């Protein structure tokens with residue numbers, strides 16, 4: 028099977044309406060949490076000089092990590108990329124530890140050894156990216172191989188952007204996974220830019236999903252600003268992978284509503300594109316849908332935002348109490364300590 | 366008007382592209398964006414997209430394409446967005462580019478530019494000094510300028526060189542270092558070190574950003590009466606041992622300094638060269654100041670402990686001086 032599928036809208040019947048309402052509420056919480064946490068990092072802590080190093084956010088793309096990672100079961104292993112912060116929250120990483128990471132404090136997930144989204148927690152089965160794009164693709168294939176080897180029905184969730192699919196590692200990892208029929212769901216955020224490079228200078232095909240057939244890998248395209256559509260598509264991918272049919276690619280069409288990083292004003296992006304996509308803000312679209320379908324009232328949504336602001340306030344305060352790492356620990360952990 | 370280290374590289378590249386229509390640049394975001402650090406800012410407007418090629422995120426592809434174009438008679442200058450990502454093009458550099466001339470006498474006249482170095486809170490993947498991966502690959506040339514003058518003169522020589530040159534630009538120097546450059550055309554030869562400061566009591570040998578640390582330390586210790594000579598290697602491969610040996614013969618004491626990690630750093634090679642050739646001239650043990658053997662840590666407290674700095678150099682240099 029090498030079909031290039033296009034997902035239809037999520038079916039709304041009376042029976043699944045309640046389920047959808049609950050799912051929408053979970054999506055809304057995690058998406059709003061990611062937005063608030065990243066806003067705090069980029070627009071406050073970074074400008075105050077409390078965040079050292081670069082900051083890359085996923086503003087406008089929150090539906091993708093959220094809609095997909097909500098499928099993850101305990102045995103599954105996740106490989107979020109640099110615009111997928113919500114994966115960490117869904118997996119149970121405490122908010123304060125994420126802020127501590129950005130501020131280089133000892134309570135960050137890397138204990139001050141690395142910064143920004145370069146973090147993971149092996150106990151929660153979240154693997155840290157390295158900076159080199161697509162390097163996690165073969166690693167995710169290997170993790171999936173281990174799950175199969177160990178007789179578990181877990182799946183690897185591997186995230187990347189459109190630009191990362193130009194790397195040899197991407198192609199080697201995908202090919203290995205397909206040949207070995209490994210349980211990986213590849214989740215691409217196609218935000219149409221890689222730093223300043225637009226899609227047409229990145230690849231000669233129109234969609235990342237077009238790469239699927241070359242590997243005999245099913246690939247589908249979804250609206251990456253609709254968490255329920257992402258959820259649905261990822262669900263199909265996870266079912267496919269768990270059934271032992273091999274990897275599956277979900278391409279989520281979206282837009283990067285920021286510069287590449289906090290120091291990039293993105294003058295190379297035509298302003299109309301920002302205006303156009305601003306109207307498709309995934310959180311606002313979801314809220315409108317929740318209100319329209321009677322899944323939530325305005326007060327409930329406002330209460331979620333208020334609760335999130337408080338959680339973020341508390342987590343930032345906690346992280347600011349965390350000390351910088353002791354320089355005496357510089358040499359520790361290059362190898363296992365005796 | 367003083368020229369920054371970054372502008373010096375930019376000017377050198379620009380002049381070479383004006384001089385020779387076979388010179389072109391390629392890399393990620395080098396065109397419309399002008400490169401992540403803006404080294405090629407304005408190039409695409411002036412030279413056009415034929416000579417300023419925005420590539421996909423494909424380091425192996427970029428280096429390989431440069432090799433192919435070089436074999437066909439062009440003079441490509443490939444940019445790595447950060448030196449840390451040069452590892453993604455490693456095989457093309459160390460196995461393809463480096464071995465063509467020796468195996469089948471085919472020149473590969475390419476330059477791979479790589480912004481390297483720490484002190485910018487870049488963490489493990491935006492701060493590395495990977496020069497020694499290449500210094501142990503015969504067939505390559507490895508250049509690490511420390512001044513704006515040398516950066517311009519060496520990039521021009523690199524473009525004109527008929528062998529593959531890996532050109533490490535220290536990110537921490539890009540906008541920090543400025544000097545007045547000669548109005549006319551000049552080049553700086555690859556493979557020649559330079560005595561940057563003359564002295565009698567001991568020699569500090571270094572390269573890249575650490576040159577400035579060495580000079581600061583020498584200034585400090587001059588107040589205590591020490592006369593310190595500073596040698597800037599400028600090129601690590603081929604290594605100009607003669608200039609180093611001549612200086613150490615004169616001062617009889619040597620401190621080897623680099624930002625790169627300790628084991629397998631250029632200091633080890635220099636130390637052996639010195640003891641092999643002029644052991645009897647030494648009045649003291651050879652001393653090194655380097656980063657320790659760890660990845661480059663992110664947090665400011667750890668990075669400060671990691672990087673060599675003026676205080677660390679002064680401490681060792683003072684000990685050596687008094688030895």
Ligand SMILES: Cc1ncc(C[n+]2csc(CCOP(=O)(O)OP(=O)(O)O)c2C)c(N)n1
Pocket residue numbers: 110158159160187188189190191192216218220221222283393422424446450453
């Ligand atoms: C191998 C490699 N080359 C270059 C970079 C520098 N870089 C960091 S992010 C980025 C753009 C990534 O684009 P994409 O994969 O589409 O993800 P997005 O940032 O758009 O989410 C680049 C070029 C890198 N991290 N790794």
